[in-house]
Amino acid sequence: MSNRLLEGIKDGEQLKIAAAGAWIAENARNLEVLIDGETLREGAITRVDIDMGRVERLDTFGAWLLERLVRSFSARGCETKVTGLKEDYRALVDEIGGVKPEAKVAPPGNAITRFLASVGLSLVSVGHSFTAFVNMIGALSVALARVLARPRSFRFTSMVHQLDNVGWRAVPIIVLITFLIGCIIAQQGIFHFRKFGADIYVVDMVGILVLREIGVLIVTIMVAGRSGSAYTAELGSMKMREEIDALRTMGFDPIEVLVLPRIVALIIGVPILTFLGSMAALYGGGLVCWLYGGIDPDIYIQRLKEAISLDTFKVGMIKAPFMALVIGAVACVEGLAVKGSAESLGLQTTASVVESIFLVIVLDGCFAIFFASIGM
Amino acid sequence: MAGGNGKEVVIEVRDLVVGFGDHLVLDHVDLDVYRGEILGFVGGSGAGKSVLMRTVIGLLPKRSGTIKVFGVDLAAASDAERHAVERRWGVLFQQGALFSSLTIRENLQFPVREYLQVSQQLLDEIAIAKLEMVGLDASVLQKFPSELSGGMTKRVALARALALDPEIVFLDEPTSGLDPIGAGDFDSLIATLQRTLGLTVFMVTHDLDSLHTVCDRIAVLADHKVIAAGTMETMLASDHPWLRAYFHGKRSRAGDKKQALPAV
Numbered sequence: 086m087s088n089r090l091l092e093g094i095k096d097g098e099q100l101k102i103a104a105a106g107a108w109i110a111e112n113a114r115n116l117e118v119l120i121d122g123e124t125l126r127e128g129a130i131t132r133v134d135i136d137m138g139r140v141e142r143l144d145t146f147g148a149w150l151l152e153r154l155v156r157s158f159s160a161r162g163c164e165t166k167v168t169g170l171k172e173d174y175r176a177l178v179d180e181i182g183g184v185k186p187e188a189k190v191a192p193p194g195n196a197i198t199r200f201l202a203s204v205g206l207s208l209v210s211v212g213h214s215f216t217a218f219v220n221m222i223g224a225l226s227v228a229l230a231r232v233l234a235r236p237r238s239f240r241f242t243s244m245v246h247q248l249d250n251v252g253w254r255a256v257p258i259i260v261l262i263t264f265l266i267g268c269i270i271a272q273q274g275i276f277h278f279r280k281f282g283a284d285i286y287v288v289d290m291v292g293i294l295v296l297r298e299i300g301v302l303i304v305t306i307m308v309a310g311r312s313g314s315a316y317t318a319e320l321g322s323m324k325m326r327e328e329i330d331a332l333r334t335m336g337f338d339p340i341e342v343l344v345l346p347r348i349v350a351l352i353i354g355v356p357i358l359t360f361l362g363s364m365a366a367l368y369g370g371g372l373v374c375w376l377y378g379g380i381d382p383d384i385y386i387q388r389l390k391e392a393i394s395l396d397t398f399k400v401g402m403i404k405a406p407f408m409a410l411v412i413g414a415v416a417c418v419e420g421l422a423v424k425g426s427a428e429s430l431g432l433q434t435t436a437s438v439v440e441s442i443f444l445v446i447v448l449d450g451c452f453a454i455f456f457a458s459i460g461m
Numbered sequence: 462m463a464g465g466n467g468k469e470v471v472i473e474v475r476d477l478v479v480g481f482g483d484h485l486v487l488d489h490v491d492l493d494v495y496r497g498e499i500l501g502f503v504g505g506s507g508a509g510k511s512v513l514m515r516t517v518i519g520l521l522p523k524r525s526g527t528i529k530v531f532g533v534d535l536a537a538a539s540d541a542e543r544h545a546v547e548r549r550w551g552v553l554f555q556q557g558a559l560f561s562s563l564t565i566r567e568n569l570q571f572p573v574r575e576y577l578q579v580s581q582q583l584l585d586e587i588a589i590a591k592l593e594m595v596g597l598d599a600s601v602l603q604k605f606p607s608e609l610s611g612g613m614t615k616r617v618a619l620a621r622a623l624a625l626d627p628e629i630v631f632l633d634e635p636t637s638g639l640d641p642i643g644a645g646d647f648d649s650l651i652a653t654l655q656r657t658l659g660l661t662v663f664m665v666t667h668d669l670d671s672l673h674t675v676c677d678r679i680a681v682l683a684d685h686k687v688i689a690a691g692t693m694e695t696m697l698a699s700d701h702p703w704l705r706a707y708f709h710g711k712r713s714r715a716g717d718k719k720q721a722l723p724a725v
Contacts, residue, residue: 109626110573110576110577110625110626111577113577113579113583114577114578114579114580117579117580117583144626144658145587145590145591145594145623145626145658146579146583146587146626149583149586149587149590150583153586173659176656176657177657177658180593180594180653180657181590183593184586184589184590184593185589185593185598185599186586186589186599424607425561425605425606425607425608426561426562426605426606426607427561427562428561428562429562
């Protein structure tokens with residue numbers, strides 16, 4: 086069937102092409118092969134006659150392929166004539182005849198320069214996100230100063246609503262996870278310390294590790310994944326639907342209306358969650374020490390009192406609000422950087438979580454150096 | 462399958478009932494669309510024009526009644542038959558519904574790539590041909606939908622609706638949100654495409670100018686039913702109060718003429 090769509094007969098320097106059947110999208114693949122076969126015909130050809138008389142149906146695909154046939158022969162300097170085209174199809178073929186081919190733009194440079202260019206571009210984009218972050222901190226400070234000057238303008242309801250979302254509703258999952266982490270640290274400690282007969286030092290390890298580092302880290306990583314991503318998605322979809330532009334035109338500062346209440350909610354919520362998480366982890370550790378390590382709860386508490394001081398607790402709690410600020414600011418920066426597409430929303434949300442977890446860990450490292458140097 | 466006037470009926474809606482909860486939107490609606498015509502479908506806001514369109518193309522469930530497209534009852538058809546019918550229509554959504562994460566080139570090639578196995582070269586060439594048919598050129602191919610203006614988005618969406626050379630196109634308020642010049646251009650574009658491609662066009666619209674200039678027939682939805690279907694002259698001659706309010710209102714051409722010309 087398919088080879089009857091197009092048949093070429095060469096007669097001296099003249100090529101007669103007879104077309105037939107349905108020149109439509111479904112046959113486009115076969116037709117394309119046949120047409121390319123004709124255009125690659127060897128030998129001198131000066132005249133091409135294309136008889137479209139027996140074509141029953143023609144659509145845009147067929148019309149374009151006819152145009153391609155005509156153009157490639159014309160480009161070879163042949164005199165090309167199309168005959169027998171049904172009147173109904175004349176308008177379509179004329180329309181397609183005006184189509185200009187796309188100018189091909191080759192990507193500049195070779196593979197090495199393109200690779201270097203992409204490295205350079207990603208470095209620049211790291212720089213851009215750093216400036217955007219610093220910008221956000223600056224804008225937040227301005228908004229905060231304005232709010233402090235006129236405390237009534239603070240969006241208290243919005244802040245409470247956000248606090249409910251990121252604080253209260255996060256309590257069950259955070260308590261559960263930190264409890265489990267506490268159990269695991271204690272179990273691993275007992276298992277290995279027992280070889281040296283140093284079981285009791287497990288309590289020191291659990292206490293210091295949980296209060297100084299693990300409690301706050303687990304909580305902030307959870308919050309970054311849970312609430313940071315939500316902030317980015319909320320602000321991002323508002324950006325996509327021009328809601329943020331609408332706020333601006335009404336004379337509101339989006340930072341003050343949307344960002345500040347969210348970040349204040351995080352700064353209040355994260356220390357509370359850190360406290361609850363640390364307690365849950367200590368409780369989990371104690372439970373495992375008792376059931377698995379045979380350390381009596383009274384002894385656990387007694388030992389804990391000796392091992393940790395108020396400083397240990399303060400080290401963890403001081404870090405919490407700073408980490409909350411970093412998570413909130415990164416999430417809002419990324420949310421406001423969303424562009425028109427659904428894909429961009431996904432990319433920015435991913436970037437928000439990855440960046441805030443990374444920055445939280447970097448910040449934790451900086452705090453470790455700081456506390457070590459002031460002797461806490 | 463021939464209608465009363467001998468033309469082939471491509472969309473046949475009989476006794477269609479559609480509702481949400483206890484709210485009845487379409488109450489025993491009948492409608493015929495003939496091959497090769499441009500049907501303008503009008504009705505008040507919230508009357509259920511888009512609901513009828515979305516029910517015909519299968520996006521909303523119906524309570525009872527039959528919908529036949531190309532003589533195929535879509536509710537009773539097998540998956541393969543349904544796909545064959547869907548392949549023969551194109552839909553222009555009100556907001557364009559271009560895929561925001563794909564470039565214009567990929568948007569236009571997506572349906573073609575899924576349904577037909579053709580070379581990348583032909584895909585590229587056809588994408589440009591379609592763009593030129595809707596009055597754009599190859600320069601927009603690399604752009605993303607969010608970078609286009611409203612009018613361009615509508616044109617690209619129309620080009621995508623036409624990607625597979627459908628026989629029917631459904632247009633949901635194609636000229637809404639366009640300036641009068643852009644809307645006029647879009648109307649003549651639809652008329653040209655209808656002529657060159659032999660399309661059947663089902664157009665939901667509010668634009669009285671579109672109804673006057675490009676529509677062959679007009680169907681009117683009011684009180685949950687199609688209360689009238691026919692040419693512009695039939696509509697203007699009708700005594701139905703809603704039709705009089707719609708076609709002889711302050712914004713209608715008939716209204717203008719009445720003020721400008723003495724009664725004949």
